[in-house]
Amino acid sequence: MSKKPKPSQAKKSKSKNNNLWDHRDLGQELDLFSFHEIAPGAPFWHPKGMIIFRELEKFARKLNDADGYEEISTPILAKKEVFEKSGHWEHYRDNMFWFKNPRDEKEVLVVKPMNCPESTYVYYSKIRSYRDFPIRLAEIGRLHRNELSGTLGGLFRVRQITMDDAHIYVRPDQAEEEIVRVLKTIANFYKMLEFDAEYFLATKPEGALGTKKEWDIAEKALAGALAGSKIKYSVAKGEGAFYGPKIEVHIKDSQGRDWQMGTAQLDLVMLPDKFNLSYIDEDGKKQKPFVIHRAIFGSFERFIGIILEHFNGALPFWLSPVQVKILSINDEVNSYAENILKKLKENNIRAEIDLRNESIGKKIREAEMQKIPYLLIIGEKEAEAKKIAVRERGKGDLGAHTIEEFLSLAKK
Numbered sequence: 001m002s003k004k005p006k007p008s009q010a011k012k013s014k015s016k017n018n019n020l021w022d023h024r025d026l027g028q029e030l031d032l033f034s035f036h037e038i039a040p041g042a043p044f045w046h047p048k049g050m051i052i053f054r055e056l057e058k059f060a061r062k063l064n065d066a067d068g069y070e071e072i073s074t075p076i077l078a079k080k081e082v083f084e085k086s087g088h089w090e091h092y093r094d095n096m097f098w099f100k101n102p103r104d105e106k107e108v109l110v111v112k113p114m115n116c117p118e119s120t121y122v123y124y125s126k127i128r129s130y131r132d133f134p135i136r137l138a139e140i141g142r143l144h145r146n147e148l149s150g151t152l153g154g155l156f157r158v159r160q161i162t163m164d165d166a167h168i169y170v171r172p173d174q175a176e177e178e179i180v181r182v183l184k185t186i187a188n189f190y191k192m193l194e195f196d197a198e199y200f201l202a203t204k205p206e207g208a209l210g211t212k213k214e215w216d217i218a219e220k221a222l223a224g225a226l227a228g229s230k231i232k233y234s235v236a237k238g239e240g241a242f243y244g245p246k247i248e249v250h251i252k253d254s255q256g257r258d259w260q261m262g263t264a265q266l267d268l269v270m271l272p273d274k275f276n277l278s279y280i281d282e283d284g285k286k287q288k289p290f291v292i293h294r295a296i297f298g299s300f301e302r303f304i305g306i307i308l309e310h311f312n313g314a315l316p317f318w319l320s321p322v323q324v325k326i327l328s329i330n331d332e333v334n335s336y337a338e339n340i341l342k343k344l345k346e347n348n349i350r351a352e353i354d355l356r357n358e359s360i361g362k363k364i365r366e367a368e369m370q371k372i373p374y375l376l377i378i379g380e381k382e383a384e385a386k387k388i389a390v391r392e393r394g395k396g397d398l399g400a401h402t403i404e405e406f407l408s409l410a411k412k
């Protein structure tokens, strides 16, 4: 059993000589986001940064749709009674934003710090039968946590958090199979981004809620799901949540730092008991479901910060705000170049064009600073042959291609 590495939140030097990159600098250089005094711990997303955010959102929804999730949205403001019920009001109040309604002193409202408690209201909007399970409710929820201002750091520690959250309501006998599905999605996601993921099974801590029998079922389900998925893992003894064991997924970035990313937590008691959840079994009796809390990449903000640093701003093609830039050598080829731009846009490629009267060397240098995956250079030779000269980020000149050849290259 190996010891679990501590997730690093260490601030890195801004020096680029030792290959350490800071997402705050990259955010500025690539015009992605900014932070302002008037909103501590909350990024202002610029148009290009918002493209990354939206692509991630689209991708999260695509995974959810393919996996049989249904999307919900629960209120950002809810009465404190919900959070009294969940225990957050008692244990977590200093980390929450809350206020008395100025128009009704008796009403105390909380800005939700997590989606879980309110998800149960959707579950409870009708009577649930054993046949309905699993019920997979996804929510890309906007959360707020009152982090101390001294601890805020770029996108890594924010007060406003967007989570790729989901709560899966299962019968206890379905927990293992469902966690196998979650693990498969998580593994594919990190493989796609070429991250090596490491898995930890965090077991029952001291003073945990729930019975021994429930913990045995839950820990067995998680261990069984890991083994069934042929995933190597380490046990993090006693590091589970107080309401159930969890699987943590860690990755190492290009700077050697360890990050805790996705989780699958099997909740035996927090939602099921505190919110008195039930379903009707085959014999018409009330039973208690388990709830799986799962996230694939956790917070959008932190994930974007991590991948920016990991790739030093050179994001994969599908996440790049500008995927292709067309650079013209002189005015003679402008109309041909604009025609190429039109074709790219018709093929849903995010493209820009640089028709300025500048040297091609300067145009290439500037576009390379923006870490754009492909540059298409057009001079009279290319225009005449109805071709484009392709330069790929990190690879250099790929030679002359027709637009059709380039489109099939880019689509790969």
Ligand SMILES: [Zn+2]
Pocket (backbone or CB within 6 Å): 114, 115, 116, 166, 167, 293, 294
């Ligand atoms: Zn949750």
